[in-house]
Amino acid sequence: MTKKQNRIVSNLYIFIIMAFLYVPILVMIIYSFNNSKSRGAWSGFTWKWYSDLFQNDAIMTALTTTLIVAVVSSLIATVLGTAAAIGIHAMKKRSRTVIMNFTYLPVMSPEIIMGVSLMLLFVLFQVKFSLLTIIAAHITFNVPYIILSVMPKLRQMDVHLYEAAMDLGCTPLQAFLKVMLPEIMPGIITGCLIAFTFSLDDFNVSYFVSGERAQTLPVLIYSMTRKRVSPEINALSAIIFVVVLAVLIIVNVNDVRREKKQQRGGRHA
């Protein structure tokens, strides 16, 4: 095979896998404009599922719940996890290993077991399933991701910087705010974003700790797919897809621009 043929084959392969990943999503977007309620037949173009979607109280309430849970749980998890990472980093190797193994437990164990175990906890203490139980559950599965993304930054940090700041008269708080925090900030932000997206997307854990009083969007979607399926779900996925696509493109274009600027700056210097 020549080099050119090679390249054609490899691009074709990439194209086929990408088609596999995207065709189902495209079909959903197309069907979100389908006038018929049935999923098979096409009977003309309509926007009505989109307007139905925004008038659907259940969906809008669930969306609000999801956003509240994601914001609150990722922020609390970030504070808890960053403090934990700093503390664990300062420990001796033995206790550090033990604690890190516990930290891996929620990451490695299947979500269904986390959901079930938290459900047992809330049932035992007779806590009614509500917004609070969902938030507590989300914090629990989010904290490990914060710890795991802050830890590498702490390891990379020069320990003497913090000591130098103290020697030069900083209080521990000042040394933390002015020296340590800026160093580990990228890890904190990555962790927070990961936690936020996991929280938005979580179904398996929320399913076991949400009741009549509070439902996140994925839990509602699941109950909708169990009943007569509504084309509003298609409209909802189309919107989510476009939003995610837009966010990713913006973030990516920004990254590329910043890198180019850095490269250019580097050449001048």
Place this chain on the structure above:
Amino acid sequence: MKAKFAAAPYLLWAAFFIVIPFGLVAYYALTDLHGGFTLSNFAQSLRFAPVIGSSIWLAIIATAVCLLIAYPLAYLISRKSTGGQRTLVLLVMLPMWMSFLLRTYAWMTLLENNGVINRLFGLIGLGPFEMINTQGAVVLGMVYNYLPFMILPLYSVMTKIDQSLIEAASDLGCSPGQTLRQVVLPLSVPGIATGITMVFVPAVSTFVISVMLGGGSFMLIGDLIEMEFLGNAYNPHLGAALSIVLMVIILICMALTDMFSDPEEKEGLLL
């Protein structure tokens, strides 16, 4: 002030929301309705051995298919230009950001008896084929949902393989097959190990894909657990025992893949 006390709030949290709940699962699994010690829950779990077996089997098939599809793809992506790599990785990640329920629902639309694919077949006079509510559909759903979990760790080890290493191998007379076996494959083992864990764990424990694409006719261990806790079969003791069985399956899988990877490296791959 000692820095290590900063971990105290987290340790309290973890004790209450991780250690106690997991302890509760173990307690429920080992007790009966009256709180007495018993092993009967595990004995009862054995009745479901066929379901447990088929969960493991389907998850193994899905993991193998993911590996076979993802390996060449990850390699091809890793040999592209920086910009090309960035775009392709983004394209792989994008579906992950959509709820997996919506993506699985999309496959329902495609595979149904009067769904899109059967209508297309109908146009050329074929079918309709029975596609949804089959084991094949369940495996397809697993592959579709978890393929990015295989591609990304593989890509992240392969992008570190120096192109000059591959060129050197072929300059020294290796055929492409030999280069693959003797250079690329050994260097990508940690990625393979991470990918296998990241696909197998959610695949073996899913309780949604089997309901949505298997129509409830192919129960998996996840479905059993869900039914014992939230369904008509309410029996948290049996459900807890099944959860422990599932946990053991996963620990065995992780022990097998852990032999090939270094824990410090895994931390970086997960994120």
